[in-house]
Amino acid sequence: MHQSIDTVIGLNLLHANQAGADHNRAHFDDWGITCLNLMSSPGAGKTVLLEKTLAALQGELKMAVIEGDMTTELDADRLRQYGSPVIAINTGRSCHLDSKMVAGGIHRFKEDYNPQEFDLVLVENVGNLVCPAEFEVGEHAKVALLSITEGEDKPLKYPIMFQEADCLIITKIDLMPHLDIDLEKLAANVRSMNPHVTIIPVSAKTGEGLATWLSWVKQQIKTPVIANV
Ligand SMILES: Nc1nc2c(ncn2[C@@H]2O[C@H](COP(=O)(O)OP(=O)(O)O)[C@@H](O)[C@H]2O)c(=O)[nH]1
Ligand SMILES: [Mg+2]
Numbered sequence: 001m002h003q004s005i006d007t008v009i010g011l012n013l014l015h016a017n018q019a020g021a022d023h024n025r026a027h028f029d030d031w032g033i034t035c036l037n038l039m040s041s042p043g044a045g046k047t048v049l050l051e052k053t054l055a056a057l058q059g060e061l062k063m064a065v066i067e068g069d070m071t072t073e074l075d076a077d078r079l080r081q082y083g084s085p086v087i088a089i090n091t092g093r094s095c096h097l098d099s100k101m102v103a104g105g106i107h108r109f110k111e112d113y114n115p116q117e118f119d120l121v122l123v124e125n126v127g128n129l130v131c132p133a134e135f136e137v138g139e140h141a142k143v144a145l146l147s148i149t150e151g152e153d154k155p156l157k158y159p160i161m162f163q164e165a166d167c168l169i170i171t172k173i174d175l176m177p178h179l180d181i182d183l184e185k186l187a188a189n190v191r192s193m194n195p196h197v198t199i200i201p202v203s204a205k206t207g208e209g210l211a212t213w214l215s216w217v218k219q220q221i222k223t224p225v226i227a228n229v
Contacts, residue, residue: 017135020099024106024138031115034221035123037137039161040145042127045171047075048204049145049213050122054082056214061119061221066105066137068097068126075124085113096131097123099138106138119221129154133161141166141220148172148179152186155193162190167198167216174203 003011028035038046054063064085067076076088087105091097102123109115123139125132133142144165146154149172155162162168168190170183187199198216202209 014134017099020103021136021138024099024103025140027106027115028121028138028140029222031118032222033115033118033121034141035121035137035139036141036143036217036220037123037125037132037139038143038145039125039129039132039165040127040147040171041129041150044127044145044147044150045169045204046124046127046145047078049169049171049202050079050124051082052204052207052210053122053214053217054079054084056210057120057217058082058084060218062117063120063122064109064113064118066097066102066109066121066123068101068124070094070126085109091126095126095128096135097125097137098135102137120217129158129161133164140222143167143169145169145171146186148175148181148183148186152182152189155186155189159193162197163193165190165194165197167200169209169213170199170201172203172205173201173208174205 040046050065057063065079067079067086067088068091069075070091073088076086079086087109089097089101089105091101123137142165144161146168148170170186183201190197190199200209200212200216202213
């Protein structure tokens with residue numbers, strides 16, 4: 001079958017990115033770190049969820065954040081107050097983090113900290129419902145967020161993100177009384193493409209659903225491998 005030059009370039013790009021992602025994941029595996037990649041459109045609530053997660057789990061897990069933003073360290077600065085290392089990556093004109101950028105972040109992390117002491121790396125991807133889903137960064141699980149203000153049809157319109165997600169956080173459920181969203185329809189739209197996804201409705205404002213999210217996060221943590229016993 002004939003493929004256009006654009007398709008060939010695109011496939012090569014994704015192939016190279018995948019190799020880099022596998023390399024990053026191998027490092028995380030060596031260090032016993034679990035890496036979660038949080039993705040959503042801008043404003044769905046990734047940074048607020050990370051703030052709640054760092055605050056809630058800091059006594060239990062050693063965490064670091066890789067914070068992707070096109071420009072600014074606004075989110076990174078918000079997260080730094082929780083005491084965990086936050087590695088900021090500005091992607092410039094790129095609408096997603098790729099595995100090479102994250103490899104650079106891992107390198108900086110390694111210079112300043114001993115990665116073997118860490119349990120969890122949380123990646124906040126650039127706000128975008130399309131591209132981040134196509135570019136793995138070395139994560140063990142993908143977390144998609146969708147706020148209820150975005151509408152129950154969005155999983156159908158932006159399918160890759162929702163097909164790929166291991167966990168879907170439906171955010172801002174405290175706003176339910178002000179909206180006409182049908183949560184069951186939203187969940188059915190996602191499950192029609194991804195039957196096994198874990199769906200957790202959350203309000204970072206009232207705290208509803210946060211305990212379920214935190215316990216899902218803890219379930220993802222690798223059991224430490226004890227060598228030479
Ligand atoms: N009402 C309400 N607002 C929220 C919730 N989560 C986030 N927000 C607000 O949504 C806006 C965007 O949140 P942010 O975490 O910066 O989104 P991000 O762009 O995905 O990182 C901020 O004004 C938050 O306060 C929530 O659960 N309920
Ligand atoms: Mg953010």
